[in-house]
Amino acid sequence: MRHHHAPLFQTLKQFNDKDPISFHVPGHKNGLLFPNDARKFFDPILKLDMTELPGLDDLHAPTGAIAEAEELAANFFQADHTFSLVGGSTAGNLAMILATCSVGDKVIVQRNSHKSVVNGLELSGARPAFIAPEYDHTVNRYTSTSLGTLREALHEHSDAKAVVLTYPDYFGKTYAIKEMIDIAHAYQIPVLVDEAHGVHFSLGAPFPSSALDLGADVVVQSAHKMAPAMTMASFLHMKSSLVPKERVAHYLQMIQSSSPSYPLMASLDIARAFLATLKAEEIDKIIRSATKVKGILGASDHWEIAPTDDPLKITLHMKNGISAKDTATLFEKQNIYPELVTHNQILFIHGLTPFQKFHKLKKAVQNVGDELKNLGNRAIIEITKLFTQDIQELALSYQEMNQLKSKQVSFHEGIGHIAAEAVIPYPPGIPVILKGERITRAHITIIENLIERGIKTQQRDKGIRIYT
Numbered sequence: 038m039r040h041h042h043a044p045l046f047q048t049l050k051q052f053n054d055k056d057p058i059s060f061h062v063p064g065h066k067n068g069l070l071f072p073n074d075a076r077k078f079f080d081p082i083l084k085l086d087m088t089e090l091p092g093l094d095d096l097h098a099p100t101g102a103i104a105e106a107e108e109l110a111a112n113f114f115q116a117d118h119t120f121s122l123v124g125g126s127t128a129g130n131l132a133m134i135l136a137t138c139s140v141g142d143k144v145i146v147q148r149n150s151h152k153s154v155v156n157g158l159e160l161s162g163a164r165p166a167f168i169a170p171e172y173d174h175t176v177n178r179y180t181s182t183s184l185g186t187l188r189e190a191l192h193e194h195s196d197a198k199a200v201v202l203t204y205p206d207y208f209g210k211t212y213a214i215k216e217m218i219d220i221a222h223a224y225q226i227p228v229l230v231d232e233a234h235g236v237h238f239s240l241g242a243p244f245p246s247s248a249l250d251l252g253a254d255v256v257v258q259s260a261h262k263m264a265p266a267m268t269m270a271s272f273l274h275m276k277s278s279l280v281p282k283e284r285v286a287h288y289l290q291m292i293q294s295s296s297p298s299y300p301l302m303a304s305l306d307i308a309r310a311f312l313a314t315l316k317a318e319e320i321d322k323i324i325r326s327a328t329k330v331k332g333i334l335g336a337s338d339h340w341e342i343a344p345t346d347d348p349l350k351i352t353l354h355m356k357n358g359i360s361a362k363d364t365a366t367l368f369e370k371q372n373i374y375p376e377l378v379t380h381n382q383i384l385f386i387h388g389l390t391p392f393q394k395f396h397k398l399k400k401a402v403q404n405v406g407d408e409l410k411n412l413g414n415r416a417i418i419e420i421t422k423l424f425t426q427d428i429q430e431l432a433l434s435y436q437e438m439n440q441l442k443s444k445q446v447s448f449h450e451g452i453g454h455i456a457a458e459a460v461i462p463y464p465p466g467i468p469v470i471l472k473g474e475r476i477t478r479a480h481i482t483i484i485e486n487l488i489e490r491g492i493k494t495q496q497r498d499k500g501i502r503i504y505t
C-alpha cells in the first residue's frame with residue numbers, strides 16, 4: 038500500500054491549484070472573504086475548506102479520495118473497514134452503540150466510561166448493566182473492570198447485544214482485554230472498545246497492542262489525541278462478523294454533519310500517513326526522548342512516576358499529601374501545561390516527536406519543587422471504596438425516565454428514590470450514582486464521606502434530583 042500517499046490531502050491541493058471560482062458554500066469563498074486580522078492564521082486552511090464538489094468525494098457515501106484514504110487507514114490499522122470521523126471519538130462511540138443496541142436491549146458497559154458512551158446508551162434506549170472498575174493499588178486509581186466481574190455479567194446477561202469497554206485508560210494503563218473479548222465472543226456478543234487514547238498502539242512494540250489486534254469488533258480512536266490530526270479527527274475501525282458495517286454507516290451519517298470539514302478529514306489522512314511511515318529508528322528516538330523527559334520530571338522528592346503501559350504517558354503521583362492541583366498550577370506558571378490533573382496525579386503526554394526543551398523543563402521542575410516547599414500539604418485523600426455493587430442495572434428504562442418529572446431533594450430525602458441525574462465526584466470522575474439508579478443509604482454514606490474529605494460533586498451540598 039502507498040502509505041506515503043495522502044490521497045484526500047493531495048486531491049484538495051490539486052483542486053486548489055486550479056484557482057477555482059466559488060459560487061457555492063462555504064461563505065468564505067475559498068478564503069476570499071475573511072477578516073484581515075484572522076486571515077493570516079486561517080488562510081492556508083481556508084483553501085482546503087471545500088465542500089462536496091466534483092472529484093472531492095462525499096464522507097457519507099465515499100467512492101473516491103475519501104474511500105481511498107479510508108482503505109489506506111484500514112490497511113495500516115488492520116481493520117476490515119475504517120470510517121473517518123469528524124465528530125471525535127464522541128461520534129464513534131454514539132454510532133457503535135446505536136448500531137448494536139435498540140430500545141430495551143441489554144448491554145454490558147464499563148461503569149467508568151466516557152460520557153459519550155453513557156449518552157449513546159440513553160439515545161439507543163438500551164438497558165445497561167454497568168460493571169464496576171477495580172481500584173488498582175499499583176497506580177492508585179480506578180482502572181479497568183476485572184475479568185471475573187465481566188464473566189459474571191455475561192453469565193447473568195447472556196442475551197446482551199454488546200460489551201462496551203474503555204482501553205487504555207487516560208493514563209495509558211492497559212489490561213487483559215483479549216481474555217475479555219474472548220469470553221464475550223464465546224457468547225457471540227460483540228465487543229465495542231473506546232480506544233480514544235490509543236491511536237498510536239498500532240505502531241507495535243514498545244506500545245501495547247490495539248484492541249483491534251486483540252479481536253475487538255469495533256474500535257474508536259481519537260486520532261487528534263496522540264497522532265498529528267486536527268482536533269475532532271478520529272477513526273472508527275471494524276473487524277467483525279457480529280456488527281453490520283451498514284448499521285454503523287447509517288448512524289454515522291445521522292450523527293455527523295452533512296457538511297463535514299475537509300481540513301479535518303485531510304488531517305486524518307495525513308495522520309495515518311505519518312503513523313504508517315514512521316521508521317523504527319524514529320520510534321526509538323521518540324521513546325528515548327520520553328524516557329529522558331520522564332527522568333527529568335521524576336527528579337523530585339514531592340512526587341514519583343506512576344507505572345504505565347504507554348511509554349508516552351508520564352504520570353506524576355504526589356507524595357506526602359502534596360496537592361496535584363497546586364503543583365500543576367506551578368508548572369503552568371512556568372508556561373508548561375500538563376494534560377490532566379486529578380487530586381493526586383498529574384498527567385503529561387509526550388508527543389510522537391522528540392522533545393526539545395530539556396533545559397527549560399529541568400529548570401521548571403526545580404522551581405516547582407522549591408515553590409512547593411512554601412506551600413502547606415493537604416490531607417491525603419484515599420478513594421478506594423466507591424461502589425456498592427459490581428454489576429449495576431438501572432431501576433427504570435431511559436424511555437420511562439423521559440416520561441417523568443424530577444425534583445431536587447436533599448441527599449437523605451433521596452434514599453429509596455430513583456436518581457434523575459448522575460452523581461460524579463471529582464476525583465475520581467466515576468459515577469457513584471447513575472442516572473436511573475435507585476439511591477440507597479450506602480450511596481449517601483459514600484458521598485457524604487467524599488464531601489467531608491473535600492471532594493466535589495456537581496451537586497455540592499444541594500442534594501440530588503430524583504424522579505417523582
Ligand SMILES: Cc1ncc(COP(=O)(O)O)c(C=O)c1O
Pocket residue numbers: 124125126127128130151153203207231233234259269271
Ligand atoms: C476515554 C474517552 N473516550 C472518548 C472521548 C471523546 O473523544 P473526542 O474528544 O475525540 O470526542 C474522550 C475524551 O477525552 C475520552 O477520554
